[in-house]
Amino acid sequence: MFNPCILCNASCCKDYLISVTSFDIQRIIKKTRRMFEEIATLESLNLLNFDNDTILECYERNLRYDYILALKSHPCIFLEKNKCKIHKFAPLVCKLYPHNFAGKIAKRTRCPCASEFFFKLKGPDSDLEKYKKQVLEYKKIVAKWNKKKGEKEECVNFLLNRTNAKLQSF
Numbered sequence: 699m700f701n702p703c704i705l706c707n708a709s710c711c712k713d714y715l716i717s718v719t720s721f722d723i724q725r726i727i728k729k730t731r732r733m734f735e736e737i738a739t740l741e742s743l744n745l746l747n748f749d750n751d752t753i754l755e756c757y758e759r760n761l762r763y764d765y766i767l768a769l770k771s772h773p774c775i776f777l778e779k780n781k782c783k784i785h786k787f788a789p790l791v792c793k794l795y796p797h798n799f800a801g802k803i804a805k806r807t808r809c810p811c812a813s814e815f816f817f818k819l820k821g822p823d824s825d826l827e828k829y830k831k832q833v834l835e836y837k838k839i840v841a842k843w844n845k846k847k848g849e850k851e852e853c854v855n856f857l858l859n860r861t862n863a864k865l866q867s868f
């Protein structure tokens with residue numbers, strides 16, 4: 699199967715903040731046996747425009763700060779010699795890119811191979827539908843967290859514990 703990414707210097711893995719779900723993180727922790735703190739972070743939202751349903755609201759002295767869950771990025775912690783070390787179980791955003799969630803090539807993408815032709819040659823990814831369902835579950839977990847109005851320090855454990863419970867019930 700042809701992989702268009704072999705033609706590229708992995709600019710997407712270097713330039714972007716890699717936003718993930720807690721399901722991506724649990725899978726990567728399990729497969730790599732690394733700790734959350736080594737691979738991921740809660741990134742301040744600042745001016746970045748992400749899906750509102752994945753914004754994590756954390757409180758400190760009654761002030762609200764917004765974060766998103768992300769791999770350690772710029773470049774991504776799993777990029778080595780322009781190749782992804784976790785290709786088989788990479789996060790959903792990586793499996794989708796340069797397509798968006800709706801399956802369209804993302805506007806203003808910097809991917810040099812962003813043509814349907816190249817990515818059709820890549821063939822289907824059997825995990826994609828499962829990961830997309832996990833996004834919906836992740837959004838429910840985020841909504842529960844936001845209701846709680848908790849502090850940032852508790853947030854990661856909350857996400858990972860809820861995700862584990864959900865994975866066990868699948």
Ligand code: SF4
Pocket residue numbers: 702703704705706707708709710711795796808809810811812
């Ligand atoms: S998705 Fe595009 S930018 Fe990213 S590694 Fe593949 S070809 Fe390069």
Ligand code: SF4
Pocket residue numbers: 710711716774775776777778781782783784785788789792
């Ligand atoms: S997980 Fe892999 S594909 Fe995704 S940004 Fe990191 S190196 Fe690139």
